[in-house]
Amino acid sequence: MEPEKMFMSFALLAFLGLFACLYNALVMKPEKLRSILRKQGIVGPPPTFLLGNIKEIKKAQKSPTQDATITQLLASHNLAATLFPFFEEWRNKYGQVFNFSLGNTQILYVNESEAVREITTCTSLDLGKPTYQFKERGPLLGQGILTSNGAVWAHQRKVLAPQLYMDKVKGMINLITESAITLQESWKSRIDEEGGVADINIDEDMRSFSGDVISRACFGSNFASGQVIFHKLRDLQEAMSRKCLATGIPGMRHLPTKNRREAWRLEKEVHNLILQVVKQRAEGAYENDLLQMVLEGAKNSDLSQAETDRFIVDNCKNIYLAGYETTAVSATWLLMLLASNQEWQERVRAEVLQVCGGQIPDADMLRKMKQLTMVIHESLRLYPPVSVVSREAFKDMKFGGIFVPKGVNLWVMVLTLHTDPEVWGPDAYKFNPERFANGITGACKLPHLYMPFGVGPRVCLGQNLAMIELKILVALILSKFSFSLSSKYCHKPAIRLVIEPEQGVNLLVKKL
Numbered sequence: 401m402e403p404e405k406m407f408m409s410f411a412l413l414a415f416l417g418l419f420a421c422l423y424n425a426l427v428m429k430p431e432k433l434r435s436i437l438r439k440q441g442i443v444g445p446p447p448t449f450l451l452g453n454i455k456e457i458k459k460a461q462k463s464p465t466q467d468a469t470i471t472q473l474l475a476s477h478n479l480a481a482t483l484f485p486f487f488e489e490w491r492n493k494y495g496q497v498f499n500f501s502l503g504n505t506q507i508l509y510v511n512e513s514e515a516v517r518e519i520t521t522c523t524s525l526d527l528g529k530p531t532y533q534f535k536e537r538g539p540l541l542g543q544g545i546l547t548s549n550g551a552v553w554a555h556q557r558k559v560l561a562p563q564l565y566m567d568k569v570k571g572m573i574n575l576i577t578e579s580a581i582t583l584q585e586s587w588k589s590r591i592d593e594e595g596g597v598a599d600i601n602i603d604e605d606m607r608s609f610s611g612d613v614i615s616r617a618c619f620g621s622n623f624a625s626g627q628v629i630f631h632k633l634r635d636l637q638e639a640m641s642r643k644c645l646a647t648g649i650p651g652m653r654h655l656p657t658k659n660r661r662e663a664w665r666l667e668k669e670v671h672n673l674i675l676q677v678v679k680q681r682a683e684g685a686y687e688n689d690l691l692q693m694v695l696e697g698a699k700n701s702d703l704s705q706a707e708t709d710r711f712i713v714d715n716c717k718n719i720y721l722a723g724y725e726t727t728a729v730s731a732t733w734l735l736m737l738l739a740s741n742q743e744w745q746e747r748v749r750a751e752v753l754q755v756c757g758g759q760i761p762d763a764d765m766l767r768k769m770k771q772l773t774m775v776i777h778e779s780l781r782l783y784p785p786v787s788v789v790s791r792e793a794f795k796d797m798k799f800g801g802i803f804v805p806k807g808v809n810l811w812v813m814v815l816t817l818h819t820d821p822e823v824w825g826p827d828a829y830k831f832n833p834e835r836f837a838n839g840i841t842g843a844c845k846l847p848h849l850y851m852p853f854g855v856g857p858r859v860c861l862g863q864n865l866a867m868i869e870l871k872i873l874v875a876l877i878l879s880k881f882s883f884s885l886s887s888k889y890c891h892k893p894a895i896r897l898v899i900e901p902e903q904g905v906n907l908l909v910k911k912l
């Protein structure tokens with residue numbers, strides 16, 4: 401055969417092969433999964449070609465203009481209806497378990513109690529890859545992020561998890577207190593400068609606090625370098641999600657070239673900075689921080705040098721990504737709720753003053769502050785930063801009588817479960833910390849449905865750290881200041897990487 405003809409035949413074959421692969425991935429496979437679900441009576445909104453149900457989701461997420469007053473808006477915290485109206489509609493139409501599509505990915509939305517219990521507590525390693533909420537958030541900060549790298553995940557659970565328990569890391573309370581005192585001092589000077597009452601946008605302050613704690617916990621005495629690294633990670637996260645158009649179709653995620661270049665530059669900088677700290681560390685003394693645990697983990701493995709570097713960098717990035725924004729936004733919502741519920745603000749302040757008696761809280765005092773714990777639980781119930789717990793079935797499995805074929809993603813909507821009147825009673829949308837007076841089991845009929853930190857084998861590694869951070873921060877703020885909502889505050893929860901106030905939270909703060 402002539403070379404040109406041969407080339408043409410190869411090209412044609414390659415094209416047909418590619419077409420067949422794409423057709424299978426985009427059309428055949430999703431349809432097969434849908435049909436298996438359909439046979440069990442599980443249906444859902446009809447998907448459009450290639451996009452699935454992305455268009456409906458995007459349309460519904462354009463935040464509505466609000467005419468109601470803040471008082472009216474805060475009388476009922478039905479976030480699920482505001483942020484995910486399409487889920488409410490689909491649930492009413494198709495039931496507690498339904499199927500929808502994000503591009504070619506098949507999602508099984510599960511709201512049925514027994515199936516939720518089985519999914520979240522499943523210990524099978526085949527079921528464990530978190531899938532990202534809505535793909536437009538963009539590819540996160542490189543590989544290995546959010547535990548998609550098996551080695552990083554296993555290491556985090558085995559080695560880092562015990563370190564994140566407070567009794568193991570005694571110094572943790574001190575470092576959190578130092579960060580909270582820095583914030584206290586800056587508010588004091590702002591109040592003096594503004595003549596007794598300061599109108600403070602607290603979002604950045606909460607981020608600084610959370611970033612400060614995580615930099616100290618992770619990088620110990622290399623705290624200053626840690627802060628630079630985490631600032632760059634934040635820029636990287638922003639560069640990655642900014643104007644990132646994703647259709648859900650494989651290969652069709654588009655990040656503008658300028659952003660991509662910026663992301664690459666930042667990624668490289670972060671990588672080098674972390675390894676620079678590691679190098680300094682190798683020459684210096686042993687430290688009791690998370691980086692040290694990561695380094696020990698790397699030393700005890702048989703990874704190559706390049707893999708070791710990747711392992712260290714990914715672990716540090718993971719800690720930042722999982723622990724920074726979540727804690728910051730939880731603190732922001734918590735203060736917003738206390739500002740709009742003066743009675744609870746006073747109740748918790750009275751408890752703080754009585755238990756701590758003007759001292760910096762220690763572990764024992766933190767345990768004793770029951771009202772404070774109740775308020776935090778209630779705030780995380782109504783405003784859970786992570787709204788979906790998701791998993792991917794890596795093999796055919798069965799949950800609560802539902803056969804789930806390999807490749808299907810399971811979504812448990814934390815937000816909906818947290819405010820279901822059937823579970824929490826008729827005041828489910830109201831801020832009422834009293835419901836937690838007898839703990840989580842006393843607060844609702846099915847306690848396994850309360851999951852701000854997830855549940856089961858993939859439960860949040862930093863939940864103890866986060867709870868202590870929130871307790872110390874709020875205790876220190878309440879012991880020095882009183883605050884109410886500023887007229888600048890506009891109640892518009894929005895879904896980004898976490899659920900956050902779209903226009904921030906402004907508080908009027910004065911000294912006690």
Ligand code: HEM
Nearest residue numbers: 547722723726727730786852853854855858860861862866
């Ligand atoms: C209020 C603050 C926080 C909230 C609401 C939160 C929530 C969550 C949730 C819902 C998950 C997923 C659980 C699942 O899929 O079942 C998670 C995972 C995780 N969190 Fe947190 N988190 C917080 C703070 C932190 C902090 C401070 C750290 C670390 C310093 C941290 C580290 C992690 C890690 C490493 C994972 C992945 C665990 C795994 O996949 O095995 N989190 N978190």
